[in-house]
Amino acid sequence: MTGSTQTLTLAQGLNAGLRQALTDDDHVVLLGEDIGALGGVFRVTDGLQREFGPRRVMDTPLAESGILGTAIGMAYRGYRPVIEIQFDGFVYVAFDQIVSQVAKMHSRTRGAVPMPLTIRIPVAGGIGAAEHHSESPEAYFVHTAGLRVVSVSNPQDASTVLRQAIACDDPVIFFEPKRLYHVKGEVDAAVDLADAPPMSAAHVVRPGRDVTVVTWGSHVATAIDAAEAMADDGASVEVIDLRSLSPWDVDAVTGSVRRTGRLVVVHEGPRQAGVGAEICATVTERCFEHLEAPPARVTGHDVPYPPAKLEGHHVPDLDRVCHGIDQVLGRVPLDVPTVASAGAGAGREVAA
Amino acid sequence: MPSTTDPRTRKHLSRAGKAHEASVDSAHGGARDHAPATVSPVTTPQGLDPGDTVRLIDADGVRRPDATYDHWVEDVDHAALLRLYEDMVVVRRIDTEATALQRQGQLALWPPLLGQEAAQIGSARALDADDFVFSSYREHGVAHVRGIAGADLVRVWRGVTGAGWDPHEARMAPMQVIIGAQALHAVGYAVGIMADAERAGRPSPDAGTAVGQEPTEAAIAYFGDGATSQGDVAEAFTFASTWSAPVVFFCQNNQWAISEPVSLQSKVPLVERARGYGMPGVRVDGNDVLAVLAVTREALHRARTGGGPTLIEAVTYRRGPHTTADDPTRYRTSAEIEHWEARDPVSRIAAYLRGEGALDDDGEASVQAAADAVAGELRAGVTTIADPSWSAIFEEVYAEPHAGLEAERDAYARYLDGFEEGDR
Known part of the structure; x- marks a missing residue:
């Protein structure tokens, strides 16, 4: 720890991490829907457009594939885009740009074009949300070579791991559990990343x-x-x-x-x-x-x-x-879902 | 050069408007006239209505004055036209050679560009060296102009790598297979140009370039008629237009998306898509290299000086198959091919130059000899392409170390070690 700590919610920890990343590297840019004046639907980008200007914190048209594709072009140009997908269920329309382009670009170009994107996704349920607002799509991305996938559980990691993800030369899918946005914890927003545990460490x-x-x-x-x-x-x-x-x-x-x-x-x-x-x-x-x-x-x-x-x-x-x-522990019988039918996948149960 | 406020720009907009009012029926060679909406799409070749389409040299090689566009090519003298002609002959020869190499088993696949030489050469020669190209997979002519030669042109088609060249060196991204995806990449690159200007304290292109300021770089996206149906292209139009990004959308309408005619992609001329996005659109005879050069120069100038994106529809024709694996006889007629052979882009410019006394048999022979030499270099280059080592599949997947993948590679290496040398 190198700075002083303060009590922040996880959302505020993310905000602090973004502010630090924007300050550290003028090639870091934020793209997303409603991330400017509104500060994002979860207020994670609150105040950042006012502080860094509309060219660093860009409200985009409502098109997730467009956001990802635009970020790819900016990465070609040397930028380090941080994307906010407004809700987990909205990432699927950007799936092709993530899987076919972002994940493969470094390999396709034999290292000539890295894709240092961070794709922030509010994730999972438990908040009584509408349909498509409670998805847990991590397996799709874990299955995709070329991506790194992280998820944070506390405000300090929210700040530090987000900065590590942005500094990483690989694309990172960054999951933010919606249930935790308002959970508070002590955060040092200026941790020296060289001293922090690696992003990949449990x-x-x-x-x-x-x-x-x-x-x-x-x-x-x-x-x-x-x-x-x-x-x-x-x-x-x-x-x-x-x-x-x-x-x-x-x-x-x-x-x-x-x-x-x-x-x-x-x-x-x-x-x-x-x-x-x-x-x-x-x-x-x-x-x-x-x-x-x-x-x-x-x-x-x-x-x-x-x-x-x-x-x-x-x-x-x-x-x-x-x-x-x-x-x-053997304290209760092992009971895993079991298909009783001999014809697995037939969808019929054998009558008792 | 005209300024952003040059009335030509507005005239140009009204030109697109005129097309909308007067000639919806020209979208698909009059398909609307001849076919009720309920029948299968008509595959009649798309006509070129001179009233809507920019054309400076007609199919017979006759130069047609154009009050709007002559200005953009007034520096193009006979010598410059001869260079465009030679480019077109060379890329056609490259295309022929690559097709032969595929037939001979040297390449896995090849998507021929035959018929699209003028659209590609005219547009690519309008670019500055520091502009950046995002293309599909058929833009061999553009790649040639970007200086990509020999083995680099065909490395991908030999199946040894995902990118035949260094994108930053060539200022051209590797070819894109996902239809239309690259349109967004071009927009993002253009947004990066704007952001660079702002970081450097210069006026950004979308603010309009102040008097005395250098125009900026631009990006160009190449895609086809089929791609205009993709959401990514629609999104690229929106992003570029609302942000006034310095990008040119260059659509080669070659009439066919594999077996699907352009009438299946759009009920109106593709250029009219531009109106809905609030950007200028221009339809050009894609087989007229001079006209293509003119409209692309204009669009690039607009992009560089704050006018935002332009959609160019270059009306041309894919005379070959979609790829060497395709059989176009299943979906189109020889009459249609003949119709377009009569509008050949190379013989058109040759006819014009001959009419001007700038080209004769000796001149043609020497251009053909130059093209044959390039084809020879291509063939020689192919034989220098080594098969990659198995370990290449594990390399460059990530930019930073990845312990899990390294472990997987090591396990596979141990597996391979179990074989005798040579059995791997």
Whole structure:
């Protein structure tokens, strides 16, 4: 830590990180919808256009593919664009520019044209939002070579990791959990990035001996709550804030699981081919002989994100995380979704 | 050079307006006249209505005075026209050679430019060295003008890399396969030009260039008629127009998007798209290299001096297949090909130069010999292209170190080590 700390919300931490990045490098530019006079729908860019001018903080027409494509051209010209996608569900219309252009440009040009873009995306649900405002699309981007994907869980990381993402010469998908925008914490907005932990490093936020819980974003808090609840039940739970989903810190996770012998991955995105599947597969490959139980996943269901009144049944909560921990501890029967029919995928259940 | 406030600009706008009022039926060679809306799109070749389309040299090689555009090419003397002619002959010869190389198995694929030489050479020769080009995959003529030669022109089509040249060195991005995506990249680059001007304390192009100020650089986006249906192109028009970005949208309407006629992409002449975005649009005979040069110069000048983007529709024809894997006989007639062969861009300029006494048989022969030499260099270059090592697939995926990918590469290396040398 190099500066003084102040108490900020996560949204204010992001704002401080953006201000620092705009100050440090005059090639940093912000693009997005409503990020100027309004300061963004979550106020993350509050006051920045007034401070840095409309050429550094640019309100764009309402076209996400257009924003991404424009940012690519600016990167060609040597700029370092930071894009705000207004809501997670709006990123899909920019998917081609991200996957076909941003992710591949450095490889396509054999390194001649880096794409140092940061694509900020408010992510996930739990705030009673309208349709397309509660998505967890991280798996799509983790699956795409050429991108880095991070998610923050506290105001200090919001500030520091955002600055690291902007300074990174690779494109970074930067997920901001909407549920955490108003959560407060101590923030040093002027951390020397050379001293900060690498963007790709996981953090053990609570040490434990019996079970490793890996998660990120808003579910770090849920996992800590679960660890405290389990401590009352005599189980010691280690919680890892993965922070970076691509690349992810395999050594931190496997090192922990080798000690605890048990893994639970918690995420809000759907279960099938979610990031949890990758973590469980890798841990199984590397820690097979250390495992006391099959790795477990506590995730959103394989359904479209439900209407607000039903999201409590979709978003992993304290009870579901505790249930997952109980399963790997053998305290409750292991109960994973199982298709009873012999014809997998036939969509019919065998009559009892 | 005229200033931004030159009435030509406004005249030009009204020109596009006139096209809208008077000649909607010329959009697709009169398709509206002959076909009710309920039938399949008509594939009649698109006509060139002289009332709407800028043309300085007609199909017979006769120079037609044009009060609006003559001014833009008054410096183009016989020597300059001969250079344009030679460019066109050379790129046609490159195209022929590359097609042959594909047939001989030296290239995996090739998208021929035959018929589009004037559109590409006329526009590319209007560019300054420091302008930046974002193209699709058929702009070999533009690449040639940007100094990209030999193996670099075909490296991608040989399947050894994703980009045949260094984009910054050539001031031309690698070819774009995703239809229309590059239009946005050109806009972003142009926004970067504006931002550079502001950082340097110079007036930005969108503020209008003050008297005595140097005009700025510009970006140009090449795309085809099919791309005009893409959302990215529509978004590029919006972004460029509302931001007055110094960019030129150069649409080569070659009548066909693989097998789909332009009538499937638009009910009105493509140039009329410009009106809805509040930018000037100009339709030019894309087989008239002098007219293409003139309209592109005008559009670039407008971009450099604060006038924002321009849409140019260069009406031309793709005489070859979409690529060497395509079979155009399934979707168009030989009569249509003949119609356009009669409007050949190379013989047009040759006829004009001959009529002027500036070109004779010896001159043509010497240009052809120069073109053959370039084709020889291309063929020789292809044989110098080495197959990349397997490890290249893991390189440059990221700009910064990536432990996970390095581990994956190392695991694959260990796997390969299990084979005898030569079996890999």
